[in-house]
Amino acid sequence: MKKNYSYLFLCCFILLSHYVFSQSLKGVLTDENRLPIPGSNVKLIEKNMVAVTDSDGKFQFLNIDYGTYHFAISAIGFKTQEVVFTFSDETIVFNTELSEEAYLLQDVEIIGRKEKSYKNSKSFSGTRTETALKDVPQAISYVTKEVIEDQQAYRVGDIVKNISGASTFSYYSDDITLRGFRTSSSLINGLKRIIGEGWKQPILANIERVDVIKGPASALFANTDPGGTVNMVTKKPLDEDRRSISFGSGSYNTYRIGGDFTGPLNESKTLLYRLNLAYQNAESFRVLQGSEDIMIAPSFSFIPDDNTQINFDFVYARSNGRLDRGQPIFGATAGTDLNSTPISFAIGKKNDYLHETNIYFTTSVQRKITGNINFNASYMKFMASEDLLEHRTANRYAVLPDGTTDPTKMEMRTIVRQGKNYSDNVTLYFVSDFKTGPLEHKLLTGYDYLQNTTPAGNSSYGASGYINGLPNVPFFDLTNPDYSLTDMSGYVNVSSQNPQTKYFVNGVYVQDQIKWGKFQALLALRQEHYVDVENYKTQQSRDIKQKAIIPRVGLVYSATEQINVYGTYTEGYQPQGAGIIGTPQTYGGPFDPLISSMYEVGAKSEFFNKKLSVNVALYNIEQNNILINANNPDNPDLLRQVGQQKSKGVELDVYGTVLPNLSISANFAYSEATITKSDNAAEVGTLLPNAPKIQTGLWGKYTFTIPKLKGIGIGAGINYSGERNTLSPILKLPEYTVLNAALSYTIDKFRITVNMNNIFDKTYWAGGYDYNRLFPGTPRNLMLGINYGF
Known part of the structure; x- marks a missing residue:
């Protein structure tokens, strides 16, 4: 009986010592401008553990022993990096910077948008090529999926309020007013869907963002409306x-x-x-x-x-x-x-x-x-x-x-x-x-x-x-x-x-x-x-x-x-x-x-x-x-x-x-x-x-x-x-x-x-x-x- 109690005591001691002597490994991910990168994946390879950075770019692994570890770090729009870090003092924070990815195929929208905010920097809607929005000589309004998620919007009609110069004409599909003119059609990834058919407004579940090209866009997208064109x-x-x-x-x-x-x-x-x-x-x-x-x-x-x-x-x-x-x-x-x-x-x-x-x-x-x-x-x-x-x-x-x-x-x-x-x-x-x-x-x-x-x-x-x-x-x-x-x-x-x-x-x-x-x-x-x-x-x-x-x-x-x-x-x-x-x-x-x-x-x-x-x-x-x-x-x-x-x-x-x-x-x-x-x-x-x-x-x-x-x-x-x-x-x-x-x-x-x-x-x-x-x-x-x- 004493041996059993001794064995139990030993197990408890080992388990307790693991939590007492194990530490919390903390880190911060930033870009080349020292700005935080939220939503990034940090994988601790030896432990097969994954952490996701918060809005401040911070992440944390609990109950980690001191030692040398390998990390695989990935984020949308940035180069995936493998980093070796020696964890020897809990007061030392693991800091690293990610470099932007230079994609070779950028004449069409082929990758997920790297930004995870209300702002979008580049678009294919205005020129059919990836162009910084500030370099497009025409106004383009947009609503990102982050706004859609924060407002719990379900249909296109729910986000019209976020677009300048846009107002509702009716409950029907594509029926909004842009710059005073009633619209009749919309695009999906730059391709035209059916004009004037259907009653229900499109669902936003699979939408990354909604771009609105202001004014006529016929030079790129054929027969479009004068007030603007919606591109989902x-x-x-x-x-x-x-x-x-x-x-x-x-x-x-x-x-x-x-x-x-x-x-x-x-x-x-x-x-x-x-x-x-x-x-x-x-x-x-x-x-x-x-x-x-x-x-x-x-x-x-x-x-x-x-x-x-x-x-x-x-x-x-x-x-x-x-x-x-x-x-x-x-x-x-x-x-x-x-x-x-x-x-x-x-x-x-x-x-x-x-x-x-x-x-x-x-x-x-x-x-x-x-x-x-x-x-x-x-x-x-x-x-x-x-x-x-x-x-x-x-x-x-x-x-x-x-x-x-x-x-x-x-x-x-x-x-x-x-x-x-x-x-x-x-x-x-x-x-x-x-x-x-x-x-x-x-x-x-x-x-x-x-x-x-x-x-x-x-x-x-x-x-x-x-x-x-x-x-x-x-x-x-x-x-x-x-x-x-x-x-x-x-x-x-x-x-x-x-x-x-x-x-x-x-x-x-x-x-x-x-x-x-x-x-x-x-x-x-x-x-x-x-x-x-x-x-x-x-x-x-x-x-x-x-x-x-x-x-x-x-x-x-x-x-x-x-x-x-x-x-x-x-x-x-x-x-x-x-x-x-x-x-x-x-x-x-x-x-x-x-x-x-x-x-x-x-x-x-x-x-x-x-x-x-x-x-x-x-x-x-x-x-x-x-x-x-x-x-x-x-x-x-x-x-x-x-x-x-x-x-x-x-x-x-x-x-x-x-x-x-x-x-x-x-x-x-x-x-x-x-x-x-x-x-x-x-x-x-x-x-x-x-x-x-x-x-x-x-x-x-x-x-x-x-x-x-x-x-x-x-x-x-x-x-x-x-x-x-x-x-x-x-x-x-x-x-x-x-x-x-x-x-x-x-x-x-x-x-x-x-x-x-x-x-x-x-x-x-x-x-x-x-x-x-x-x-x-x-x-x-x-x-x-x-x-x-x-």
Whole structure:
């Protein structure tokens, strides 16, 4: 028995002495400017232990015996280093510096963004080549994934408030206003997705950042909008293991789960992967407007050598919900009271549904042909599928048998629609670096092909109008709404097959970025050929051809090491879509293409060791032949062209860190976007719909560094929008100010975040069409998120 007690005592003594005499090894990682590198991996090889640096670049290993150890240190954008360190005194801190990685293939975005802050230094969106944002002679706003994570944003509409000169037009996909002009499309990694198709806004689960190229971008990306172009940059595979899972729950019975997994698939790190997953089931403050969403987004990179890379991305996104057409209010004859119905008010029936599926895949190849010539090829296939049943307004109030209008009841129609739409986008270009005397050139020559088709079989049926003086579909009573199930067989329905449509674009372009001392010039020219196939796949089929030469000229001057000033002139060209031209009986027409031009001057600067960027831009945009709703009660889809619109204004963007633990994203915009020529003289001088004169936003996050509060972060934001017009000349949306806040706590590998949006429960309208279709902002809401990285 004594021997057993002695043995037990000996074991306890050895175990206790291990903790008594073992020490804590601490270290700090910095870059070449002695600035901390957060989120880096430090692997202690002998112990097979890994630590991740905090926001101050610090890391720690507990219970480590004195001795000599080998460390493998890696961080995105920096060279991986192996360091030998002798640990002999706990008071000695292991300090080391990492050098930036010099990547060979940088003519396309092939690696994860090295910065882990609100600031982004380089982009491919403005020039198709990796260029410092301060060297691009055009304003580019952006929202990084760090802002997205801190605000717990889920869809693109959630981050519009962080972009200068951007405002919401409706809840629909891609439907925002930029510099006063309504947008109609967006890009994914510089490739165009389907135009005007789909209702739900894209999910942000697989997005690294959202870039917004301000003003016309047709010289690079074909038919784009004059106010700006949204480019969603997806997350790329990394050559180091990083995994995280997240859970969330909040207001309106919201439940979320997501995952982000990346790393090498082989020891040589020539095959990399990334997998982003997202699922949300949520209701809404709007009646019957919840949805269930899922996204599966795998991507792979194959890098056999320093000269070649092949990327493959696949995205499956599915949404099951209903189509929210907005809030109706009592008609103009009853006044202009926006509160005549609650903001939760919606029109529809319990058996309405909207099933949307978006599937796309992208493959790209980058090959370095010689030391100064690279070849790049990309292809994207995008498919959108819609299965819809809805009870919606006919965009007018009820007409009674005696011919009078009842502004408390809405005339209704029903739509059942099924269909698909496909787009193909091919981009091929060469990048050549060379010199002519004192001039340094980066020459880009390329070819684009874009095709959009609507196949046979898309069809719809529905009911509308009056039969013998009585409504075919019963009126919707705004004073006593009825959301019950309904039998559509009781209506007189009319079925129709949607016409097949096709349009395609061929474009060739050349761009030269020239550097001479403190001066940089950008010269670009695009020849575009647009073909719209009228009566596609019928005996009356014919090609409607249009073409344009699109120039772009910019000049940058480095006034100081921190400040660049620039000026630019660019043009835009956007033919009217095949769906509009191909259905003149619905939309009217024929319509001329949109033609736009922009002058812009500005300054871009970086402060605090390039950790904070401050950009200012002044612009003047002119557009001709824009389409707007004709407000025809007999045809709610009828469009008409106004002669000319102009937008002029100033924008300010601030991104980055003021202190290592204080990050901000701020924006301000003043603009006047007005109709300057029209066949309706009363319109001249009026502001464009959903284009406020003044809007501003600020979001900041402060992380405590004092020991007792270490790991705690506080975020706060404010957004203001001025008064806005709608499509109705006598209905305006009031100005509003909304306050948001967040509280987070990070401990080890866990991060807990609580966001409260619209703290003071402000009632406001983010956008709107007219009395029949307003889009109110979300009331006070709460979101709790938990993230675990491993």
